[in-house]
Amino acid sequence: MTGAAAAPGVTGATAAAGSPAAGSPATLIHEAVERHAALTPDAVALVDGDLRIGYAELDAAADAWAAELLARGAGPGVFVPVVLAPSATLVAALLGVLKTGAAYAALDPGWPAGRLRAVTAGLAPRVTVAAEDLGGAQDGVPRCAPAPRGLLPGTTSRAPSRVPVDVPPHLLGGAPHEAPPHLAAGAPRGTPYEVPYDAVSEGPSGDPAGRRGAGPRGPRPPVDGACPATVFFTSGTTGRPKAVVSGHRATLSLLDGGFAPFTSTGTGPPVMPQAAPVSWDGFTLETWGPLVNGGTSVLLGGGYLMPGTLRGLVEREGVDTVWLTASLFHLFVDEDPGCFEGMRHVLTGGERLSVPRVRAFLDRHPSVVLTNGYGPVETCVFTTARRVRRSDCDVPSGIPVGAPVPGRRVHVLDGDRPAGPGATGEICVSGDGIALGYLGDPDLTARAFPTVAADGVPTRMYRTGDLGFQDADGVVHFTGRADRQVKVRGHRVEPEEVEAVVRTLPGVADCAVVPVPGANGGYERLALFYTRATAGAPPIPRTVRRELAARLPRHLVPDLVRAAAELPLTANGKLDRSALLRTLGPLGGGTEAGA
Amino acid sequence: MSAPHVSMDSTWPAEDDVVDGVVDVVLSVVAEVTGAGPHRLTDSFYDFGGTSLDAIRICLRVGRELDVEVPPETLLDSEDLAGFASAVAAVRGAR
Numbered sequence: 001m002t003g004a005a006a007a008p009g010v011t012g013a014t015a016a017a018g019s020p021a022a023g024s025p026a027t028l029i030h031e032a033v034e035r036h037a038a039l040t041p042d043a044v045a046l047v048d049g050d051l052r053i054g055y056a057e058l059d060a061a062a063d064a065w066a067a068e069l070l071a072r073g074a075g076p077g078v079f080v081p082v083v084l085a086p087s088a089t090l091v092a093a094l095l096g097v098l099k100t101g102a103a104y105a106a107l108d109p110g111w112p113a114g115r116l117r118a119v120t121a122g123l124a125p126r127v128t129v130a131a132e133d134l135g136g137a138q139d140g141v142p143r144c145a146p147a148p149r150g151l152l153p154g155t156t157s158r159a160p161s162r163v164p165v166d167v168p169p170h171l172l173g174g175a176p177h178e179a180p181p182h183l184a185a186g187a188p189r190g191t192p193y194e195v196p197y198d199a200v201s202e203g204p205s206g207d208p209a210g211r212r213g214a215g216p217r218g219p220r221p222p223v224d225g226a227c228p229a230t231v232f233f234t235s236g237t238t239g240r241p242k243a244v245v246s247g248h249r250a251t252l253s254l255l256d257g258g259f260a261p262f263t264s265t266g267t268g269p270p271v272m273p274q275a276a277p278v279s280w281d282g283f284t285l286e287t288w289g290p291l292v293n294g295g296t297s298v299l300l301g302g303g304y305l306m307p308g309t310l311r312g313l314v315e316r317e318g319v320d321t322v323w324l325t326a327s328l329f330h331l332f333v334d335e336d337p338g339c340f341e342g343m344r345h346v347l348t349g350g351e352r353l354s355v356p357r358v359r360a361f362l363d364r365h366p367s368v369v370l371t372n373g374y375g376p377v378e379t380c381v382f383t384t385a386r387r388v389r390r391s392d393c394d395v396p397s398g399i400p401v402g403a404p405v406p407g408r409r410v411h412v413l414d415g416d417r418p419a420g421p422g423a424t425g426e427i428c429v430s431g432d433g434i435a436l437g438y439l440g441d442p443d444l445t446a447r448a449f450p451t452v453a454a455d456g457v458p459t460r461m462y463r464t465g466d467l468g469f470q471d472a473d474g475v476v477h478f479t480g481r482a483d484r485q486v487k488v489r490g491h492r493v494e495p496e497e498v499e500a501v502v503r504t505l506p507g508v509a510d511c512a513v514v515p516v517p518g519a520n521g522g523y524e525r526l527a528l529f530y531t532r533a534t535a536g537a538p539p540i541p542r543t544v545r546r547e548l549a550a551r552l553p554r555h556l557v558p559d560l561v562r563a564a565a566e567l568p569l570t571a572n573g574k575l576d577r578s579a580l581l582r583t584l585g586p587l588g589g590g591t592e593a594g595a
Numbered sequence: 596m597s598a599p600h601v602s603m604d605s606t607w608p609a610e611d612d613v614v615d616g617v618v619d620v621v622l623s624v625v626a627e628v629t630g631a632g633p634h635r636l637t638d639s640f641y642d643f644g645g646t647s648l649d650a651i652r653i654c655l656r657v658g659r660e661l662d663v664e665v666p667p668e669t670l671l672d673s674e675d676l677a678g679f680a681s682a683v684a685a686v687r688g689a690r
Contacts, residue, residue, distance in 0.1 A: 560644035
């Protein structure tokens with residue numbers, strides 16, 4: 001391998017790094033990967049089926065994507081939808097987007113077409129990456145498709161054209177004094193958002209100083225760790241998903257910041273399967289976690305991770321670290337507890353852990369580190385985490401979710417004031433880990449990310465809507481939600497989002513989406529109750545479910561669909577959710593929904 | 596090869612022994628995992644509130660019983676339990 005000494009893309013900020021472990025942290029996600037391409041060019045970065053992709057090969061492919069995307073208008077302040085199945089090509093394209101200075105929004109090509117189009121339009125893209133046409137409003141936007149084989153870009157649907165002018169100057173908005181400086185209206189010249197796109201996309205200096213392949217040869221785009229890097233999608237109350245925009249530093253402050261599962265002392269860098277949906281922060285954990293640490297991400301191509309898969313990956317690929325939602329962790333422990341043999345680290349969380357399952361796991365695998373984490377997507381992967389010990393099984397309030405991880409601080413607030421030690425309030429998070437805001441929704445951004453005094457210092461925070469308290473050791477404990485948001489099998493669900501879609505179906509008059517409690521204190525299912533409009537043919541439940549499956553991603557489609565004569569109300573005139581659940585019989589969980 | 600046919604007729608047995616054994620396993624595993632039943636082959640997995648986790652469990656257990664690998668999508672994408680049994684029988688027959 002030639003060219004390693006030229007250290008493509010390693011900028012002054014990180015070039016001094018003597019080794020990945022000892023060097024100063026990278027500022028940008030792709031720089032962290034470039035660092036390993038320079039230091040260990042032949043180390044395996046990605047496994048995708050029979051393909052083994054080394055760091056230098058991945059970085060060169062990412063350069064090729066960057067060149068193609070730069071020529072089509074990608075650059076600082078731009079959001080690039082990337083609609084590709086989980087694959088090595090997807091990772092190369094995402095790195096390419098980041099190298100242009102733009103942020104990516106990885107979208108699952110399996111989503112219903114209408115939802116994909118709506119989400120993509122919300123990004124106001126200048127260019128998209130997709131294997132197939134998305135249709136709709138994206139018809140006029142250049143589309144880069146991957147080459148039929150390999151990691152590189154192939155054809156682009158349109159010749160480079162004039163950059164569209166309808167990209168909002170600061171899509172996140174919010175009152176200027178509350179927005180991050182980079183995103184504020186009227187930010188001073190010289191900030192990344194003020195850089196003319198043409199100046200970035202030109203720059204054909206012809207400088208042969210070291211860049212391999214067709215990568216960008218001009219000056220590096222002027223972005224820093226606060227600039228947008230990732231867009232995650234999560235359930236929103238309005239019937240549309242919320243687009244959560246996070247900076248490079250949200251990812252790196254955790255994954256390159258000393259978070260225990262990724263600090264390999266005496267052992268090799270992590271080898272981790274990638275199974276989470278690409279639009280979620282779980283994808284960040286499973287992909288950038290290994291890649292910014294010189295490890296390997298093993299791509300499963302979007303299939304379900306099964307216990308047998310894990311066994312095979314440990315044997316064949318040396319997988320030693322895995323992320324499983326709490327529900328999936330419980331299932332693996334129930335069905336095939338030996339499947340964790342050979343693992344170093346199991347990360348789980350997102351919901352309350354079952355004590356008997358944790359105990360069974362620790363008994364069987366005393367040498368495997370089990371980490372329980374908590375973190376809304378607005379805090380990028382995790383807010384708090386804890387290595388689970390046997391003694392945690394005896395904590396009356398359940399397995400603790402631990403203390404803040406690198407780049408995150410937790411504040412428990414009562415209104416705008418600290419709730420005080422041990423007192424219950426709203427869990428709020430500050431630090432490098434929190435998102436920049438919701439794309440295209442400045443009002444919601446301003447409400448969810450206020451600036452509040454913390455120890456007398458004005459501090460930008462994310463209000464999680466989770467209620468809880470912090471004990472004397474800084475460990476966070478939960479007591480509930482301040483709204484209707486629930487976690488169902490590890491997926492964050494706003495029942496209002498599903499209801500809004502149900503109400504658009506012909507023949508439906510009204511509806512209620514009710515989470516069905518499970519045995520473990522969490523929710524196992526979503527139930528939909530709808531009333532039929534008098535006019536027209538009334539839809540039967542199976543039809544309603546099929547219609548919803550065509551409009552919503554799988555985790556938002558109700559598991560139980562029932563037609564109801566009416567939606568019962570309590571004496572206070574509120575929807576009587578427990579009465580609805582009782583109509584389900586044994587399927588209804590038999591307890592108060594409480595949502 | 597073509598997929599073995601599963602009869603929608605509730606009066607079993609079918610003409611094919613492979614399918615016959617698969618149907619028994621499918622119906623008993625589904626009843627075991629959902630804690631409800633008995634189910635008919637014309638039932639959709641979703642009629643009784645089946646979740647993706649239930650699908651994983653069912654496919655793991657069916658796979659273990661029949662010594663085949665059954666991805667959860669096989670059940671999630673099936674119109675009804677008859678369709679699921681046909682798909683499992685096809686995987687089994689293809690070995």
